[in-house]
Amino acid sequence: MDEFAFIRDHLAKLAGPGSESLSDDCAWLPTTDGWQVISTDTSVEGVHFPKGMRGASASERAVRVALSDIAAKGAELIGIFVNLTLPKNLDDKWAIALTQGLSDAKNEFGAHLLGGDTTRHNGPLVITVTALGMAKTKILRSGASIGDQIWVSGPVGDAALGLKYMQGDVPLPDPTGADLFLWEEAYLRPVPRFDLKTEIAKLATASVDVSDGLIADAGHIAEASSTRVQLKANEIPLSETSKRWVGNDPKRLIELLTAGDDYQVLICTKPTAAKWLYDSAFTYIGDVREGSGVELIDRVGEIIPVLQSGYTH
């Protein structure tokens, strides 16, 4: 038995009003003038971030990842709860760095603390961040319709290369080190796209943040919306650095499109919304079609086979 799947299936039966049957990135609670959105994410050392990454980077990244769900809904941030379960052997240096990471996230995104809990155990660092936001409009994974366009808020794949580099298994693309910094930043300090909240709130019919990989997250939209998502491989934005790493190797391209951790926002919009988006950070990368699943097509519309659709921790 896959207990993991078992538990998820069983938890779904316990879902109540506001939970969206646990099928969205957030819970949606009605308020007098919109919606309160709440998302919670647990990051575990050695699973969601490398073993030993216990300091400022671990806590700051955990907050940014949780905020990303709120930002992807075009919502404004209210605040966060942070539950820290600390390894018994956490030393002074890490303790100072952990709080520094939370402080940095507060300064950059206004992620002030509403509450939390600090515990210790005989195990790895576990950080749960619960983020609250306020949205005017309800934008689910399930709102896409046939004929909608698909847009992404920025390059994908850099974070995956950052993680590979941190784990020591990526060849250097640039001996100056500039590329490595970009990749590492993308992994360690993903940017919740609060800067795009006006466009998202106004134009998105569906949205999701790219946490599991572009293809997997597009798949979440396809599944929740009972549609097929068609992505144009050559339109998907990559950083110059990552383009150099991909070169002409289609396997490397697929690797980046199926890698997670970028936390860009994927939105679906009516085609009439395009005129508002061409001058924005968003890039048009595909369309919502009849059917199911995700397909990746090349320049002439041929389907590119994709084996692995997303990252499983």
Added chain:
Amino acid sequence: MDEFAFIRDHLAKLAGPGSESLSDDCAWLPTTDGWQVISTDTSVEGVHFPKGMRGASASERAVRVALSDIAAKGAELIGIFVNLTLPKNLDDKWAIALTQGLSDAKNEFGAHLLGGDTTRHNGPLVITVTALGMAKTKILRSGASIGDQIWVSGPVGDAALGLKYMQGDVPLPDPTGADLFLWEEAYLRPVPRFDLKTEIAKLATASVDVSDGLIADAGHIAEASSTRVQLKANEIPLSETSKRWVGNDPKRLIELLTAGDDYQVLICTKPTAAKWLYDSAFTYIGDVREGSGVELIDRVGEIIPVLQSGYTH
């Protein structure tokens, strides 16, 4: 350095509006007709509940403990988020039992799921429950005034004896086993006192749930309210079973008053509220005085020395 205290002190600096400076049991977010209250608790196997207690009991208890904070504020429950971090070696039996525990808590208290996250790691079971409620009135730890009376919603100490028994170190008081069942129930299935929400919301000037021990939690009220709390030892309710265990041993009495995990509600009220409370579950156990700290007095007003004021996990 005590990193634990260090982190808490530093987290307090990151607190924002609604957090009550992290000094209350809940965050308080204003709504159009009252307050949204939110509390989050992390329970760790081997720290907050015995190692190996991974099944229905662990998850049901974690939910009940989190709900208790909401109930202690006289609030109604909206729902819960559950973040499970599962040991790698969790087997089928435990997985089924875990979800059963959550299901039981849902059926008994309407604790339906709003969301959550399920992860795995190489460590003990970690359960974070974040509970949301709606309150008409804001009742903090800090609302007590000199002259207020102190009331508790039921017997204290049973849960501590339940835990002792589960850990194998309490002599049997009753060979029929009935007492052990009461104690174990008190530990495993503490009751969030939603049944008292009308009285609490209408009458309490301050409230707290008894999680760290009656004396420690009375101390939280004293500290937050800048007052002294005087508790009458002989008025504090104990179950018949626990009374038999205490006998004439004052050390045993102090042990129960400084033991946590009962999740009864301690409220402060104006003396004029007494007429509404005599017929309720609440028992009058003391008074709020000028000064600071908690003192325990005997039948003739002499101070009973108390060394250990609460449980540190």
